[in-house]
Amino acid sequence: MPLLFVGMPAALWFRSRDEARRRWLPRQEGTTRLGDDNYRGAEVPRLVADGPPRLVHVTAVMCWVLGAAIVPGGLMSLLGLLVMGVGAVGIPGLIAAARLLRLGGPLLRGEPEAAERARSAARFIEVLNAVVLLVTGVFSGVAAWRFLQSGHITGDAQGVVAMAAFTALYAVVSLVHARMLRRCAALIDAEQVRRAEQGGVRIEVAAPAHAPAPVYAEAFAPPAATRRQGE
Numbered sequence: 001m002p003l004l005f006v007g008m009p010a011a012l013w014f015r016s017r018d019e020a021r022r023r024w025l026p027r028q029e030g031t032t033r034l035g036d037d038n039y040r041g042a043e044v045p046r047l048v049a050d051g052p053p054r055l056v057h058v059t060a061v062m063c064w065v066l067g068a069a070i071v072p073g074g075l076m077s078l079l080g081l082l083v084m085g086v087g088a089v090g091i092p093g094l095i096a097a098a099r100l101l102r103l104g105g106p107l108l109r110g111e112p113e114a115a116e117r118a119r120s121a122a123r124f125i126e127v128l129n130a131v132v133l134l135v136t137g138v139f140s141g142v143a144a145w146r147f148l149q150s151g152h153i154t155g156d157a158q159g160v161v162a163m164a165a166f167t168a169l170y171a172v173v174s175l176v177h178a179r180m181l182r183r184c185a186a187l188i189d190a191e192q193v194r195r196a197e198q199g200g201v202r203i204e205v206a207a208p209a210h211a212p213a214p215v216y217a218e219a220f221a222p223p224a225a226t227r228r229q230g231e
Contacts, residue, residue: 004071009064012104013057020108021051025194052110053187059180060108066177067101070094092128096174099124107184112192115185122178122185129171129178136164136171 026049052060073094099121106114143161 001072004068005065008068009061009104012064013061013108016060016105016108017051017057020110021049023109023111024052024191025049025198027053052108055180056108056110056184056187059177059184060104062177062180063100063104063107066174067097067099067104070097070101073097096121096125096128103181107181107188110188110191112188115188115192118181118185118188122181125174125178125181129174132171133168136168140164 032043073090076090099117103114103117103121107118140161143164
């Protein structure tokens with residue numbers, strides 16, 4: 001397990017970080033004072049070329065850590081499918097893990113499509129874990145009700161509570177990670193705007209749909225009298 005949840009994410013991060021540093025533009029971190037006096041002195045931006053922001057590093061590593069759960073989760077789901085098909089309930093979690101496992105690299109490199117993929121994965125994770133927390137709360141409530149009725153906790157109830165607590169903790173971590181994915185998507189969008197500005201690419205904004213095109217054509221057309229004289 002340590003090799004899966006620690007070794008694999010670390011190896012993927014070390015393999016991707018150098019390329020990620022080359023992909024991201026230098027960004028401003030504070031200012032530097034130039035000059036000795038107030039008349040000639042000036043504050044200039046201080047640029048740092050150290051690759052993606054720290055939040056992107058952490059979020060990408062968490063993608064690989066949470067995505068690694070596809071291995072034990074897949075085995076448990078496969079075993080559950082052999083027992084009356086119970087393992088089918090774990091399929092959405094496997095889908096989420098697979099999406100995160102493939103998202104870590106593009107996110108770290110700041111690829112343009114990674115922003116939308118991060119938002120899409122965040123939406124999927126938020127819905128999935130909201131359902132998980134709801135189901136976990138129901139099972140915990142049933143165990144608590146049985147405890148109040150009998151006055152003692154059975155071994156089965158203890159197992160249910162322990163599993164519910166672990167599942168709830170995992171769901172909360174996943175929801176926090178979904179929030180981080182959204183923030184990283186915003187950072188990647190801002191990076192794309194900076195690249196367009198430095199590359200001299202002008203981004204045109206479409207005119208409102210209600211603006212009549214003939215108004216612009218008539219503004220540059222010669223007066224009617226002028227046209228008749230020319231004719």
